[in-house]
Structures are given as C-alpha cells and as structure tokens.
Amino acid sequence: MGPNQAPLFPIRILKIAIWFTVFFYLFFLIFNTSFTIMGVDVGDFLKQYLGAFFGVYLSTTFKVFSVSLFLHLSLFSLVYFTYHFLKQPDVSWIHLSAWVVLIEGLALLHSMVSYPQIYGEFFFFRYPSFAPFLYFLTDHTNPGYFSLVLGILILGFVFVLFRQIYLHKNKESFFVLVHVLILGLIHTSGYYMMGILYFAILFWQGKQYQRIHIKSYGIILFLLILFYLVPGIWTRIEAFTHSNEKGKPPVFIIAADSLRYDKIGFKINGESITPNIDLFAKDGFVFHDHHTTIPRTFPSWADLLTGQYAMSHKVRDMFPSPEEKQRIGSASFPTIQQKLKEIGYRGYAIGSFAADIFPRANFGFDEVHAPNFNARIMTVQRTAESQLFLMPFLTGSWFSGGMYLEEMDGLSTWGDGSRILDRFRSILKREGDGAFSVTYFSSVIHFPYTPAYPYYKTFTDPNYYGKYKYLKFVDPTNSSTPNEEETKQIRGLFDSAVYAFDSEFGDIISELKDKGIYDEAIIILTADHGEALYEDVHGQGHGEHLRGEAVTHVPFIIKFPKSTNPTKPDHEFFGITSSVDIYPTLMDYFGISTKQKFPGRSLLPNLGKTNWEEDRLIYAETGIWFSDAGDHFFQKQRIPYPNILSLHQVIPEEDYQIMITDPIYRETIAFSKHRSVQNSDYKLIYIPTRQGVLFELYDRKKDPLNKKNLYPNHPMATKMKDMLYKTVIQWEDATLAGEYLIPSSLSDINENL
Template sequence: MGPNQAPLFPIRILKISLWFTVFFYLFFLIFNTSFTIMGVDVGDFLKQYLGAFFGVYLSTTFKVFSISLFLHLTLFSLVSLTYHFLIRREVSWYVLSFWVLFIECLALCHSMVSFPQIYGEFFFFRYPSFASFLYFLTDHTSPSYFSLVLGLILFGFFILLLRQIYLHKTKESFFALLHVLVLGLVHTSGFYLVGIFYFAILFWQGKQYQRIHVKTYGLLILFLGFLYLVPNVWNQMSALTHSKENCKPPIFILSADSLRYDKIGFKIGGKSITPNIDSFSKESFVFHDHHTTIPRTFPSWADLLTGQYSMSHKVRDMFPSLEEKQRIGSASFPTIQQMLKGIGYRSYAVGSFAADIFPRANFGFDEVLAPNFNARIMTVQRTAESQLFLLPFLTGSWFSGGMYLEEMDGLSTWGDGSRILDRFRSITKREGDAPYSVTYFSSVIHFPYTPAYPYYKSFTNPDYYGKYKYLKFVDPTNSAVPTDWETNQIRGLFDSAVYAFDAEFGEILSELKARGIYDEAIIILTADHGEALYEDVHGQGHGEHLRGEAVTHVPLFIKFPKSKVETKTEHEFFGITSSVDIYPTLMEFFGISTKSKFPGKSLLPVLGKSNWEEERSVYAETGIWFSDTGDHFFQKQRIPYPNILSLHQVVPEEDYQIMITDPIYRETIAFSKHRSLQNSNYKLIYIPTRQGVVFELYDRKKDPLNRKNLYPHHPEAAKMKNLLYQTVIQWEDATLAGEYLIPSSLSEINEN
C-alpha cells in the first residue's frame, strides 16, 4: 500500500462523532438540567452568579462538551477500526452510531448499579416514572454483568487487532495499535484536550501513516508503554529521594464525616457493622466519651488541627471570609502539620467531597489530594451531571476513567471510597520510610449517605421502593418527620455507609501492615461530628442544635508506636475528652514546645487510666443554620437571620469562593450560636433568643435524648452556667450584656 492510501480514519468519522455529540449534549441539557444541590434549590443563586460571570459558564460548557466529543471520537474510531479489519469496507453512520450507543448504554447501566445515588435526582425528582428501571437494575443485576459484556467487546477488539498484527505485520496494523495506546493513555490520564489535538492531527494527516518506518512504530509503541509505567516509576524515585528517619513514626489521622460513636460495634442481625474498627480497638487506646467542639466540618477540623476553639480563631461556619480563613495557619494559630514540618515531616490531606475544606485554608499540608469547592466548580458539576452518557466515564466506572474532570471529586452523591484509597496507597508507596503524616477524610457517611455497590444494600430494606431507596435527599426547610418505614430505611442507609467506611478503614490497615509500618505508626481514628437520625424531635443532620448525644459524641481511637507506648491492659478511657485534645497530645509526644495556651489537654498522662482524677468539662457550639424556615424545635428558639443563599457572596478574586463576607451577618451568626458545656454526667445548653437567654440542663446518663430540662433547680445548674461563661469569656474574650454573651468582634465594634 502506497502513500496515497485513503486515511484509516476518514473525515466522516469526525462528522458523525460531532453530530452525535451535539445531539445528545443538547438533548440532556434540555431534559436533564437541575438546579438542586443536596435538596437546596440554587437556581436563583446560579442565575445571579452566571449573569455576573457568564464567561465561567461558557468555559464550563466548552470543557464538558470537549470531553464528550473526545470520548465519542474514541468510540467511533474504535468501532470503525473494528469494521475495517473485519469487512474492509465503509460502514453506514447508523450502524456505527448503534454500536456506540449500545456501548454507552452498557456503561450507563454499569454506573447506575455501582452508584445509583448519582442518578437519584433524575429518577426521583425529574422522571420518577422511570424509577422502576433503576429498581430492576439494582435488584437483579450487578456491575459485573455489564463489565463482562463490555470486557468481552474490548477483549474481542484486542484479539482482532493482535491477529491483524500477527498475520500481516503491516504499517496499518502497527498504526492501529499505536492509536489504541494513545487513546488508552489519554483516557486514564484525563488529558482530553491532548486527545482532541491528537484527533485533529489524525484527520488532517491521516494518509501519512504509510510514510512512517516500521522501526519508528516500534519505538513509539515502546515509548507509550513506558508512559503507562511512569506513575509507578515516579513513586519509586520519590521514595528514594526522601530522607529516611526510622525514629520518626508515620502519622495517620483517619476520619469519617458524621461517624457516630454509638455506631462503633453496633450489631445488626448479630453482626457488627464495624468489624475492622472493632479489631483495631483492641490494639489502641479507646476514648469512650469523646466530643467534637462544633458539629460542622470546616470549623471542626480547624479546631482539631489548631487545638483552639472556633470562637478563638473565628472560623465558625462552612463559608468563612478571607480574613477569617487567614487566621488558620498564622503565627497565632499554627496547625499540627506546620508544627510537624518543623521536625522534618511532610503532610498530606486525602479525602472525598467533604474534604473540600482542606484546599480552602492554610492547614499546612504539603499536598492536598481532595476536591475544592467554589461557584465555578459547582457550575461544572451541574453541567456535567446533566449528561447521562458522560457520567460513567467521569466517575471512572468504565475502564479506569475518572480523571477527566477533577471537579467531579466534589460530588456529594459519589460515595466510592476506592478512588481516595488509591491516592492513600500512592502516598505510602512514594514516602517509604520518610517521616510523613496523612490526614484521610472519608465522606461516605455524610448525608446523603451514598455507599457504592454493594454496600448500599447491606442494611437497607430490599422491599422498600421510594425516594430514600439509595440516598437521603436533604431539604433543610422540611421539618416533616418521615414514616417509621422511611426512617428505618434512612437509618439503614446510614448504617450501610458506616459499614462501607469500615471496609475503607480495613483496606488502610491492610496497606500499612503490608508495608511493614503498622506497628510503629501513630494511627488516630475519629470524626468531625456525628449525626441526628430522627431520635425524638432531633430531626436529621448536624450542626443545628446540641441536644442528645448523636451530633457531638464521636469515636476516638489512638494507636501509638509499639516500641514507644505499650498498649496497656487498661486501654479504655471513660472520662470526657474533646477534639482539641489531639493537638496537645501530639505536641507532648514529639516534645514540641508551643508558645500558646490550649483549651485541650494532652491525653498521654491518662494512658492506662480509666478516668480523670478531677472533674472535667468540654465545650461545643452549633454551626450555621442553612434555612430560616421550618417547624423544627431549634427554629423556634433561635435568633433569626437570612437563609444561607442570601448570606453568601461569590468572590471572583478568590477563585469564585463562596463566602459570608458581610460583617453584620458574621457577627449575627456568632452571637446567635447555641453553646454547651458538658461533663461526664450533665450537659448545659445556652440558647440566645429574642426574648432572652434560655438554658437547658440534662442528665446525660439517665436522659441521653435530652427530654427533661433540669434547669434551674438542679444543684449543677448554677455551677455549670458560671463555668460556661468563664470558658467563653476566656477563649473568645467575650463580654456579658445581661445573660447574653457578646462575641469579642462585636465588643470591638461597640467600643469603636
């Protein structure tokens, strides 16, 4: 065959792919566009945002469309290549389209069974009449069925390609192999623009493949094969370049968003839903009465990693202003990671959607492998989610994809832990024996409770068919209590998510043991907050109130290096502890001196003991209220301020971050917070209202759901009230106006 041969990929493939992409992109854009995020309608917010930053929307559209075009070019070129090898003649456009559509439907079914939560809004809000199809898929199939068919198609193609090379050894066959390797490399790396550029050259210079020497093809194929190995080679090289200090143990702070203490060892049908954590508890120190300082993710982590209360560092909600965020990691509020860096540690953060807090402040990590969150990313997600045929590729459920859009990492409905486990393994391989720390934060338990297949079936009712079949949609304005059947399903989803995280945790421990670093590692397992699940009048969620044990009571397990701290016979501690205790504990362990005073206490002195020698109390406060409507009990006993969409501002200068920038709103949020002080026996809650300050005192042991208010007649009432005021005045520099606590920032405004 001479140089004037027709191109192996004629221009008609480009035209068919382009028309196919345009048709389905517009089809899904029209019939599958949503402006709902976790139950909150953000339509008006996005319209305002897009009006001001329309260029961002155009770039987002271009990005999503380009990925779709590359994937369709890939599929059409491979199907066309198959027919070329089989029958050596041109095939009609509708035959090619049928096969591409068939492959995409198989991939979609695979994705829907693997992650049905991603498609929840489509089936339960926009087109509920189609929900029976999703029920059928998840009830009667598994992802392996569709993987098998897709695998056979791909295997058949490779056999055909290898046969062509073996029998003919022509430049055409070598060019086809080179084409497949290029597409595979682009698919696994997600460099879709490189892929489109490659196709542009292919269609422009497609006739020139006969001019390339066979030896050149061989070298190119070897080079591409090497590129597939680059990540592993890079990890090995990185491990060799890092310093090795065996005297410094690796540190792993492992956490799951919303993991409740009472779910550890919780049994269903006689079996624990946390078998891996149960085993770990026997080798670690267990702190049974451990509490978070604030049941919202961002401020909770800020408290844990700085060792200071949110009322001190001022990050008190999920959307802090620039001035507030800059205090984290400053000289006044250094983080654990910054202090460890001073003794030679590198620090990493790894996490799924709720870990979007880590890139948004200076926590001191050397590398953050977690999603970000801003209005631009939210726009990408909304646009991509509308494209049903694209989602299997974007979520990686189709042959190791998932790298096309990093923004998809922030999907709250994508609870697959395997992707962050892979990142964790990459770090441990890369670091080797060097001193390093990893903060691992799983979001699978956070609402809407989205464990992947098969975990979402673990403890749910197989006979339940309704909107909570696969996830718990969230509507902060809805105070209606679900039926008992629905409540049991929601709790089953939560328990299934806990079980899924336990499996993640087990994988992490297996990795550490396989690498021989488990025994000498510091491993801390905890949570940023708990979760209310319709106990009494508590509703569902976290951060809105402080009643009961569910939202602040979280697990804490610490395993120290065996050579330095022996796990004693008495390894269970029942005294009350706080998330701000972790910072001073690590500082004392490593002998790092600190200039600041901390509200927490080092836990090293109580290892091997069962309780404090003196009575201890810990502090907590509520987060921000997302909605200003609803019939919840906490809505009736709060100082009102606008809903969260009215509070927000998009700040283009900060990469379109969503912040609460109005100082009056920030002051109101701080002033309106409910606060609590609790010891091992009692909890006092401070509730500012427009009518005055309300106090509630509960017996934690006799009344864990906090139904009977003992204030003001109980002997503990006055003592705990005074101690609460002392704590807030000390750590917030607050003042009193009657019984109201006035935050320090408000005091400064008043004084000026």
C-alpha cells in the same frame, strides 16, 4: 490544498462524532438539567451566579463538551477500525452510532448499578416514572454483568486487531495499535484537550503513518509502554527523595464525616457493622466519651488541627471570609501539620467531597489530594451531571477513567472510597519509611449517605421502593418527619455507609500492615461530628442544635508505636475528652514546644487510667443555620437571620469561593449560636433568643435524648452556667450584656498574621 486524508481516518468519522456529540449534549442539556443539589433547590443562586459570571459558565460548557467530544471520537474511531479490518470500510453512520450507543448504554447501566445515588435526582425528581427501571437494575443485576458484556466487546476488538497484525504485520495494523495505546494513556490521565489535539492532527495529517518505517513502530510501542509504567517508576524515585528523616513514626489521622460514636460495635442480626474498627480498637487506647467542639466540618477540622476553639480562630461556619480563613495556619494558630514539619515531616491530606475544606485554608499540608468547593466547580458538576452518557466515564466506573474533570471529585452523591484509597496507596509507596503524616477524610457517611455497590444494599430493606432507596435527600426547610418505614430505610442507609467506611478503614490498615508500617505508626481514628437520625424531636443532620448525644459524641481511638507504647493495665478511658485534646497530645508525644495556651489537654498522662482525677467540662457550639424556614424546635429557639443562599457571596478573586463576607451577618451568626458545656454526667445548653437567654440542663446518663430540662432547680445548674460564661469570656474575649454573650468582633482584633 485540502487535508491529507488517510483511509483509517476518513473525514466522515469526524463529522459523525461531532454531530453525535452535539445531538446528545443538547438533548441531555434540555431534558436533564436541574437546579437541585441533594434535593435542595439552588435555582435562584445559580441564576444569579450565571448572570454575573456568564463567561465562567461558557468555559464550563466548553470543558464538558470537549470531554464528550474526545470520548466519542475515541469510540467512533475504534468501532470504525473494527469494520475496516473486517473489510467493511463503508459502514453507515447508523451502524457506527448504534455501536457507540450500545457501548455507552452498557457503561451507563454499569454506573447506575454501581452508584445509583448519582442518578437519584434524575429518577426521583425529574422523571420519577422511570424509577422502577432503576429498581429492576439494582434488584436483579450487578455491575459485573455489564462489565462482562463490555469486556467481550473489547476482547472482540482486540482479537480483530491482533489478528490483523498477525496476518499482515503492516504499518496500518501497527499504527492502530499505537492509536489504541495513546487513547488509553489519555483516558487514564484525563488529558482530553491533548486528545482532541491528537485527533485534529490525525484527521489532518493521518496519512503520514505510511512514511514511518515499520521497525520504528517497535520503538514507538516500547516508549508508549514505558509511559504506562512511568507513574510507578516515578513513585519509587520519589521514595528516595522523601526518606531523609528516618526513625520517626508516621502519623495517620483517619476520620469519617458524620461517624457517630454509638455506631462503633453496633450490632445488626448479631454482627458488628464495624468489624475492622473493633479489631483496631484492641491495639489502641479507646476514649469512650469523646466530643467534637462544633458539629460542622470546616470549623470542626480547624479546631482539631489548631487545638483552638472556633470562637478563638473565628472560622465558625462552612463559608468563612478571607480574613477568617487567613487566621488558620498563622503565627497565632499553627496547625499540627506545621508543627510536625518543624521536625522534618511531610504532610498530606486525602479526601472525598467533604474534604473540600482542606484546599480552602492554610492547614499546612505539603500536598492536598481533595476536591475544592466553589461556584465554578458547582457549575461544572451541574453541567456534567446532565450528560448521562458521560457520567460513567467521569466517575471512572468505566475502565479506569475518572480523571477527566477534577471537579467531579467533589460530587456529593459519589460515595466511593476506592478512588481515595488509591491516592493513599500512592503516598505510601512514595514515602517509604520516611517521616510523613496523612490526614485521611472519608465522606461516605455524610448525607446523603451514598455507599457504592454492594454496600447500599447491606442494611436497607430490599422491599422498600421510595425516594430514599439509595440516598437521603436533604431539605433543611422541610421539618416533617418521615414515616416509620422511611425512617428505618434512612437509618439503614446510614448503617450501610458506616459499614462501607469500616471496609475502607480495613483496607487502610491492611495496606499499612503489608508495607510494614502499622506497628510503628501513630494512628488516630475519629470523626468531625456525628449525625441526628430522627431520635425524638432531633430531626436529621448536624450542626443545628446540641440536644442529645448524636451530633457531638464521636469515636476517638489512638494507637501509638509498638516500640514506645508502655504496657498499661487499661486501654479504655471513660472520662470526657474533646477534639481540641488531639493537638496538645501530639505535641506532648513529640516534645514539640508551643507558645500558645490550649483549651485542650494532653491525654498522655491518662493513658492506662480509666477516668480523670477531677471533674472536667468541655465546650461545644452549633454551626450556621442553613434555612430560615421550618417548624423544628431549634428554629423556634433561635435568633433569626437569612438563609444561606441569601447570606453568601461568590468572590471571584478567591477562586469563586462561596463566602459570608458581610461583617454584620458574621457577627449575627456568632451571637446567635447555641453553646454548651458538659461533663461526664450533665450538659448545659445556652440558647439566645429575641425574648431572652434560655438554658437547658440535662442528665446525660439518665436522659441521653435530653427530653427533661433540669434547669434551674438542679444543683449543677449554677456551677455549669458559670463555667460556660468563664470559658467563652476566656477563649473568645466575649463580654456580657445581661445574660447574653457578646462575641468579640474580628475587626477589633489587631494581630500580625
């Protein structure tokens, strides 16, 4: 016997949906596939990866295809129901397909205007002749236009459905209402495989709806509505279980990737681009000369959260080996979250694509709401990005989707902070007035600088029409400097991204105030590093060199609970501070004893003062160099090693993470790093080369761009050189060979982790 077909689900609808999905999936796969990420060709890497792990690629393809199939089954079924209720059940496949293409086309246009950066590679690398179409959309429309049309279509369907229910009140119309609610649940939750199973049952046994008593539909509808309310109910239930520790201030560490210090309060046309941060600064202590220890995200956060230098815990680049990662959160390198847990705190991490570092090491969080980063996830992203009709649903720009593929959270061109704000709000509801900490990390300012609509228009030139109109593609091998118009556009994108983060930060503060949390909370605002934006010869990016103020000088504002915050004559501190000061400051505030010695200092004794009583020097070092080609000054002043695509390995047993596991390469990277010490007035940079060690000494106040090297004739040269060697020998257990610093090897460290 064949399947028991129902008029509502004729088998031809299934066939049309499958053929439609297969056709467009193959069409976009053939004509819209690229091995480029943010403008960098990773074709050789992906070909090597796909060859070695072809099974993973097949499972990825199945995953993306399944999402597409579920969405098309949903759309075709809803369009067919409309025709069915209008007494046209024999509608042709052409008409059905045309409506689905219209709906998906409108959703795509909405997504293009909301996040044009997501489609940047399509319009600027694959099919640049189509770029004027994107220009037209973003210049003359806004997402609301397409939302309105889509809303009218949905309202039309709802009208037809409820008219059918009102006129007939039969099982068929109630069953369609149940069907719509089920699809809505699956769409908002992202459980697409359950959706496909649901459709398989419908097409096989769909006629069974005729056996259900019409009164039973009332119970089913009630249960479905309850399911819609379950997340909110569950959040309130969890709030009771997480509120055992009362009276302890919640701790919020809020950071933006690449946020430069000089952008706080920076004015354009007489108006500050950070109005919310400016207002917050009035409630906190502002540290004006604050610096990160290493301008790369993973090691910078490892330093901040352990209070130790990268040269001590050994996570010194974005791709640490398993042995290096395991040191984070160990007995020798406990994190802030682990120490807070000892006194009853729960810890959360929330972030967008640059926050992919948090799942990759034991930072001590109870929950991590951030994307991961590995070769498998990159493959999912590459495959999904080729499917233009699918992207609006995967990014959630179409009616609250965005949960289908968690891998899309790590999409570097998706600079929308609203999705992580929702997770932040959920945690606040869940925790109530309990003891908890949240580390919130926004990536909107990280290159390729991708604020969503309308922010990408805020400070950019409306008359600029080039490849940097919506984002800055990054190619580390290209040392050419953009022309004046392009440089202005890139800086405008960066300022727009800063403004977008400030709005995001304002929403966070408003949420804390609305919940009555703000006054008694500890709130820290900072950044993992800054960004060079073509000042002098510094290029664009971070981690490649230590010249200038742009890449290490970051904001640092801390607000303590109102009830315990002593009245001080000054809330601005101008002495130099370091990101490793945050750990001992919090330990000091909470009175948590620690066995470790720290290179940083508690800042509590200096609250209300304006400077240190004695001269202080802080340390910084460069990150890993991604490219072994180019004509930048720092690529000439370096000990060469292969580019990142040659250094890395994909480790299947580590969830296909991309790592540098060869100990020779790891030690070469450590040996080659540029290092610096600086005080409030001067900066000394140590640069090992094949020809010997170079030193550069700059006057930070008179020469902030570091153009005039004062070494070796300045009186501070010898003193700062001695302090740099002393610092590295102390915290890295390094040795000297002539003027070269020889880092300690991880294999030489015997430690019980």
